[in-house]
Amino acid sequence: MSGANRFVPTLRTGQAHPHPAPIGGDAYSAVELMPGYRLVILDQRKLPLQERYEFVSRVDEVADAIRNMLVRGAPAIGITAAYGLVVAAYAARGDAPSFLEAMSAADALLRASRPTAVNLAWALDQMKPVVANAANLPFVQRTEALAQAASGLHRAEVAACRMLGAHGLTLVPDGATILTHCNAGALATGGYGTALGIVRAAHEARKNIRVIACETRPYLQGARLTAWELHKDRIPVEVISDSMVAHFMAKKAIDLVVVGADRIARNGDVANKIGTYGIACIAAAHGVPLYVAAPWSTVDLKCSSGEDIPIEERPERELSHLPLADGNQLQLVPDGVGARNPSFDVTPARLVAAIVTERGLARPAGEASLANLRNG
Structure with a gap:
């Protein structure tokens, strides 16, 4: 190259x-x-x-x-x-x-x-x-x-x-603070974005929004990519560590969560970047709605549930070492200690307030609402 x-x-x-x-x-x-x-x-x-x-x-x-x-x-x-x-x-x-x-x-x-x-x-x-x-x-x-x-x-x-962004716009109140995890923007989609497509649509509609982006360990897509995209587009954004989500929800500093997806099963279970499931659990405990934004091409009707979604295991070194700007890596884990590095987790449909696609909203997330979009 x-x-x-x-x-x-x-x-x-x-x-x-x-x-x-x-x-x-x-x-x-x-x-x-x-x-x-x-x-x-x-x-x-x-x-x-x-x-x-x-x-x-x-x-x-x-x-x-x-x-x-x-x-x-x-x-x-x-x-x-x-x-x-x-x-x-x-x-x-x-x-x-x-x-x-x-x-x-x-x-x-x-x-x-x-x-x-x-x-x-x-x-x-x-x-x-x-x-x-x-x-x-x-x-x-x-x-x-x-x-x-x-x-x-x-x-x-x-x-x-x-189109997805236009549908998701209805879910975003004026003045909302939106939490997102990983990067589901123009960089992840070929243009405009899914989760960030909803953010962009709200911004273009002149809703007074701001975004909190989880850093998204271990690859830091939120800190490196989501923050870069939003800052480039002059959309207010701040970065927090993944472990701070519960704190800010308890403080009522987050109004809704919008994330992307890598695969959505027929029953509405969602595979997304590792950490999404934990955020969904915290959001449910605090009464904060979590929305999943994805094009219809991400919906896998052949996959019955999240249990059937293959979860990619990334190399241990991505977790145990931190890349540095000079090309070297900072070792974070002692020699001889292993690391587990699944790249995704599965959020059950019951924790998803709605799935937003270009065909419309599947609300509540589940097999029936997705079937309505498929047949519509």
């Missing part, structure tokens, strides 16, 4: 993908397809101190970017995986059988990169018929067919976030 210090929207103009601006947004974007069928990915590990973009031109690099969390957040992972198939198609210049073989291998590689976020498999499944239909096209046309399909998924996800 080669680095790029800033995002340059005009790189698209007059090229193979003539979009007037990045799909994800003019100021910054988690991932974009560039001329020459390369991806440019904002390395979210460098934030908030450095806004650095990486150019990716091989499908194994795309899988590594997902696995190593250069890009993260369920919708953004799905978008990146779809673009990964475009990168793979550009490299597969043989006849139809060899093209299909190469694309099958690329699909398997991308699908295995992170298991919990259902959007990854969803996006790859959406691309499957496009791959099959493009196999007999000339090389340039089949690559472009995949590029258009993946860009279409990207646009649809951003549009879904904006």
